[in-house]
Amino acid sequence: MYAQMVKSTGEAVKSREEMTPEERRFQDRIDAGEKIEPKDWMPEGYRKTLIRQIAQHAHSEVVGQLPEGNWITRAPTLERKAILLAKVQDEAGHGLYLYCAAETLGVSRDELTERLLDGSMKYSSIFNYPTLTWADIGAVGWLVDGAAIMNQVPLQRTSFGPYSRAMIRICKEESFHQRQGYDIMLKMARGTEAQRRMAQDALNRFWYPALMMFGPSDKDSVHSAQSMAWKIKINTNDELRQKFVDQTVPQAEYLGLTIPDPDLKFNEETGHYDFTQPDWEEFFQVVSGNGPCNAERLEARRRAWEDGAWVREGLLAHAEKRAARSAAE
């Protein structure tokens, strides 16, 4: 998943006594593992939190086309080009069905797009980092899709039916994305001296931004507590980050690459790797619009939206003319 710091109600989770009878019934359904469907009653906070979270994920898929699209025209072989095209096509598809899932909650895709463009809705911080060499396309697949999967797999069990079903579909494709990324890294890491340098450089630049994808520690966050009670969020950010590090370190070793963290080491007691936290000041700067590519990414999306207005209007006008003609017949 690509949602970070999704705000919930901002209030502490209500106890059963504080809940209205409706809220209590709703919570019981969630606790029993039932899926909530769009037409079911739901607390306003649940609806709003879900819209924020699903839209942030959808926006991330759409903006995420840009750093990868940056290399489609320069992909080094026809096969790599085809694979990358297929991946980017999948991502746009993920964006589409996530927007559809959000729409079941009573918000339109156009509205969500406008909110992305005016900056009131976010997309994942990771897509504000540049892809500078071909190895970056490998690193994005391996680390970024890897981190996304970490988050998405548990969300297949999320309480909102349309979101859960979207996640199940998305997860299948994401694991292929991660494998193709790792395959690029493998080829680079076992390649020429220059390719090995590109691979290490990509890992150096993407390691900490990948760790940031899970968001800052949320063990004390009221937003996360509420989201977890509603099963919109399944694990804490720290749990997922740890899992990601534990999974990724051996993969880096297999590639013969060095994780850019001198303090990284396996802790026999905990059975996990100890690692250095990313620079959270950098993270907050990126999230608030000051990352290396924020301006370009938003500009690109804004241009696509504005330059495409005549197309959307034209096709709509044509559809209306046709409907009018067939009604007249």
Add this chain to the structure above:
Amino acid sequence: MDKALFEFCLRMGDNTLILGHRVSEWCGHAPVVEEDIALANTALDLIGQTQLWLGLAGEIEGKGRDADALAFRRDAWEMRSVLLVEQPNGDFGQTLMRQYLFDQWQALMLAALEESAEPRIAAIARKARKEVAYHLERSRGTVVGLGDGTEESHARMQAALDRLYPYVGELFSDDAIDSALAERGIAPLPSSLRPDYDAALAETMAEATLSLPENRWSHSGGRDGSRHSEHLGHILAEMQWLQRAYPDATW
């Protein structure tokens, strides 16, 4: 080496290679997400077809060059793409008009190639034809929709047609290679496809409320490599850069 057959495969494969490249430039910039998906899908099909055509070209040549070697290690004068596919994307309307003008030709060409006396060509045509049928349905639908949409979309589509129509004729020009292949029953004479193409175009443009330019003068020089557009060099500089900069690497 069967020079005519080799040239023919290059012509087919270079068209799909260059158009696939152009279409892929749209990635992430389309007017709606559905179009992002459709454009990526079209580019993907075209690159897949390129692998088949250039793969066969390499096989016919028999010098150990595979599809990648042909795509990434030839310079502009060795390319055999028509000028139409080298044209810049322009706005979305120009991109879809270019696509329609190409798809309509490609659909007719592939239908004829299914009957080719060369079984490897017939096999590629059979596979590609299904993909192209979908491309054509979509590009034609978009040309009609935008042509017969708002005043602005109509004007933009007419401008796109006027801009691109002078590149259509090259698709139907015959040369010695075409004659040799037609005699052997391998490929149709390009000019033989023109009447059906004209009929289809007339119907589409009427539906789209667009006017076909009267002047049928056509640019040429792409499919025989004698005079490509200035654009091709830039496309290749971008596309081939990694292979050229790191010739000893595999990817």
